[in-house]
Amino acid sequence: MSRFKRAIHGVTSSYVLLATVAVYSLASVPMALYYLDKERFGLWALMGSLVGYLSLIDAGMSGSAARLIIDHKDDRDGGHYGSLIKTGWLVSLVQGAIILVTGLVFANSFARLLAIPAELQSEFIHLVYLQCGVAALSFGTRILSLVLGAHQRMDLVNYTGILSLAVNFAALWVFFHFGFGVLSLAWAALCATMTTVVCQWLACEVFKLFPGRGGWGKASWVHFKEIFAFGKDIFLVSVGTQLIIASQTIIITRMLGLSAAAVWSVGLRVFNLVSQVIWRISDMSGPAFAEMMVRGEIARLRERYRAVVILTASLSGFAAVSFVLCNSLFIPFWTHGKIQWPVMNDVLLGVWMIVVAVLHCHNGFVLLTKKIGFMRYVYFMEGMVFVTLSLLVARRGGLPAIIACSIVCSTCFSGAYGVRRISRYFNFSLREVGLDWLRPMGRMLLFYLPLAALAWWALLPLSALPRLGIHVLVSLVVGGFLFLRFGLPSDFQREILSRAPKIFGPILKRVLIASSS
DSSP: OOHHHHHHHHHHHHHHHHHHHHHHHHHHHHHHHHHSOHHHHHHHHHHHHHHHHHGGGGTTHHHHHHHHHHHHTTSTTSSHHHHHHHHHHHHHHHHHHHHHHHHHHHHHHHHHHTTOOHHHHHHHHHHHHHHHHHHHHHHHHTHHHHHHHHTTOHHHHHHHHHHHHHHHHHHHHHHHHTTOGGGHHHHHHHHHHHHHHHHHHHHHHHTTOSOOTTOOOOOOHHHHHHHHHHHHHHHHHHHHHHHHHTHHHHHHHHHHOHHHHHHHHHHTHHHHHHHHHHHHHHHHHHHHHHHHHHHTOHHHHHHHHHHHHHHHHHHHHHHHHHHHHHHHHHHHHHTTTSOOOOHHHHHHHHHHHHHHHHHHHHHHHHHHTTOOTTHHHHHHHHHHHHHHHHHHHHHHHHHHHHHHHHHHHHIIIIIHHHHHHHHHHHTOOHHHHHTGGGHHHHHHHHHHHHHHHHHHHHTTTSOHHHHHHHHHHHIIIIIHHHHHHHSSOHHHHHHHHHHSOGGGHHHHHHHOGGGGO
């Protein structure tokens, strides 16, 4: 399978996975709200952020090992490849053990620090114990997904993810049904994690991605230092990212209460799913970009990366406007009126969606170069500034103020830095990277924004459900057409036409500008 086909297969399967995640969320959230009250549902949302912070014990080692394995995968039986796998696995085992011990020792302290109500503290502490055990198992076996990713077999990772979600949902219903309460979430996650481990190990064996007998080498202190040297830089980036992306729930819990955290968790579900759809394009392209770097294919790398950024930016613009049109109408319908979500939150989140999508491309690429530089401090400073500002404005400004802090910090810190690093790496001007690559998105938004605003205003007299249905239709038909017509550069449109299945050719020729040139 060619590199391009592997990348397309990876992206396609990742979208199937995200569709599965969407179905899982659509079904699991109402089910959880049925069996749990809003405060216990808030515990579920809080636990995700808390485990995310505990995962920082990784210290960037997984990302470092994943990138370094790519450097040696072409010589599978030379010893270095197998030694890196062994070393990375041992590091992950130790980190998993640290997470488990941390959860067991500090669960009571977490409950007091986060001001968990007294009547919920016992459940919270037991949930911490179980979730840390699941996280430890996931850490100790994550080397399997790193090996699959290094060989550009993210499709296999995605398929195992789909199966584990199905197991998770079935187990969740069973545990809820038999009265395990909020602890059902952790037991279901354990079942899903065990499924993932077994499937990924079988995939590595079947596709012979491990070294052959005699080609493994030994776990090496030299390779540990290599992983650590790169990983320590990724760690600071990870800390900053965690502060930026995952600290909102903790801040909201502390400043506004568990009920507000539950509202925030539900309101962000669609945002997170849509963002994952957008980020998948650059994430699935990462192993191919790294392989181009290793093999010195700089010209091809430059053109492919430019196309990915333009595609990502345009897709984020289309998705942001569609998200604003639909999310505030969808949440009350989805939660049977238990959760209300103002459209102003969606407008701010739409802006943040675009900013984060573009900087995710740029700064993710910087990590692939293994020359992180000052970025290790930029993310950390951004995270600290964000947390400080959010704590200051949360009580008065509520959720909109916290989202606004996210937009400002992401734009001024990691967003600006990413544009600068990419311009220097490829020897492009700042104007070309920061503005010219965003023009296709701008052309699309020039048409889509007024039409979306007109649709919102014209349909206000209707009830919520008919409005939601028409907004979805407008997003798919009008927004989708404008995205394909104006959001993609002409050279990328021509490549789509040349590679698309023949059955879609006549339709694409009518939609794409390149077909008439």
